[in-house]
Amino acid sequence: MIVCMDRNRVIGTGSGGLPWKLPRDIAHFRGYTAGKFMLLGRKTYEEMTGWFTTQTPIVMTQQEDYQPAEGHVVRSVSDAIKVAADAGADELVVSGGASIYRLALPYADSLVLTVVKAELEGSAFFPSYNTGIEWRELRRESFLPDEENSFGIDFIWLERVRPEAKR
Ligand SMILES: NC(=O)c1ccc[n+]([C@@H]2O[C@H](COP(=O)([O-])OP(=O)(O)OC[C@H]3O[C@@H](n4cnc5c(N)ncnc54)[C@H](OP(=O)(O)O)[C@@H]3O)[C@@H](O)[C@H]2O)c1
Numbered sequence: 557m558i559v560c561m562d563r564n565r566v567i568g569t570g571s572g573g574l575p576w577k578l579p580r581d582i583a584h585f586r587g588y589t590a591g592k593f594m595l596l597g598r599k600t601y602e603e604m605t606g607w608f609t610t611q612t613p614i615v616m617t618q619q620e621d622y623q624p625a626e627g628h629v630v631r632s633v634s635d636a637i638k639v640a641a642d643a644g645a646d647e648l649v650v651s652g653g654a655s656i657y658r659l660a661l662p663y664a665d666s667l668v669l670t671v672v673k674a675e676l677e678g679s680a681f682f683p684s685y686n687t688g689i690e691w692r693e694l695r696r697e698s699f700l701p702d703e704e705n706s707f708g709i710d711f712i713w714l715e716r717v718r719p720e721a722k723r
Pocket of ligand 1: 654
């Protein structure tokens with residue numbers, strides 16, 4: 557799973573869009589997802605229209621007749637894993653929003669977090685996760701704010717401590 561969140565796990569304003577401008581994180585997100593299958597909730601997918609280049613979106617919706625402009629449609633996380641596996645992918649990158657992160661966390665092997673060093677207003681959140689018990693930190697890179705990136709950020713890579721405990 558890949559996410560950009562603030563210290564309180566805020567990921568969005570609730571009215572669409574992100575509560576920060578961080579080109580450094582956008583480059584990281586684009587680089588990490590390049591060439592991969594991405595699982596997205598229907599709302600996030602629609603916010604990202606026109607964004608996909610080498611990525612293949614898998615859109616989760618409850619609508620029977622939903623037709624995304626690109627990619628695949630699924631009704632569950634397990635269906636999305638199957639679509640990606642059947643296509644020969646060895647990774648499915650869960651890319652939000654809040655409802656999809658909540659549903660997919662029990663299936664995840666690794667978390668690629670961007671933590672924005674700020675406390676911002678928002679109404680969409682990443683679910684709580686348990687560092688040290690369920691998740692082990694592998695690596696961290698820190699960046700200070702600069703002219704283009706208004707907040708400092710940490711990129712943090714975590715892996716599940718007991719992979720056999722995932723769904
Ligand atoms: N900071 C980040 O890294 C990041 C990343 C992604 C998104 N975001 C933010 O997250 C927010 C959006 O999150 P959200 O939770 O409102 O929307 P979302 O997760 O993007 O999409 C919600 C939609 O997913 C579908 N869905 C949800 N649960 C489902 C289920 N059990 N079965 C089938 N389909 C299901 C439904 O689509 P239908 O209504 O079509 O049935 C639902 O309306 C935005 O603010 C966005 O900017 C932030």
